[in-house]
Amino acid sequence: MVETMIDFMLGPFTAISDFYFEYQIIFNTLIVGFALYKIIFNKKKNKDESVS
Known part of the structure; x- marks a missing residue:
């Protein structure tokens, strides 16, 4: 179903x-x-900044 919708939306760009x-x-x-x-x-960068 998804493939059919994509084929319809892309048209000539199906490649x-x-x-x-x-x-x-x-x-x-x-x-x-x-x-x-x-x-x-x-997360590691934010943790290092909050320690200094």
Whole structure:
């Protein structure tokens, strides 16, 4: 169902959605990993600033 909606919205750009669906595990892993990295290191940075 989601794939049908994306195909309808993208129209002639369906190659983009095909590429994403083929490699979505890699993309989603990178995005979640980057978000976790930012959360962990921002907490550490804020903790270091509050100590000084």
